[in-house]
Amino acid sequence: MDPKEIQIMIENGMSGANVNVEGDGTHFEAVIVSQDFDGKTLLERHQLIYKVLGDAMKERIHALSLKTYTPEQWENIK
DSSP states (O other): OOHHHHHHHHHHTTTTTTEEEEESSEEEEEEOOGGGGGOOOOOHHHHHHHHTTTTTTTTTTTTTEEEEEEHHHHHHOO
């Protein structure tokens, strides 16, 4: 699976998300900034991404490291 494909899936599933995905075809790292994460725990944020990726998480992605931020959190770490 291409990192760009994962990026597009997340962007399409989360309106207004800023997404960057890097990886080698089976192992990936994603940085996602979205207002959808506001008020959600880390676990809830990850579950949201897994839901967006659906069957790809079971069939095509071996490992996915997630870093999830609200826009406010992202501004504070930049």
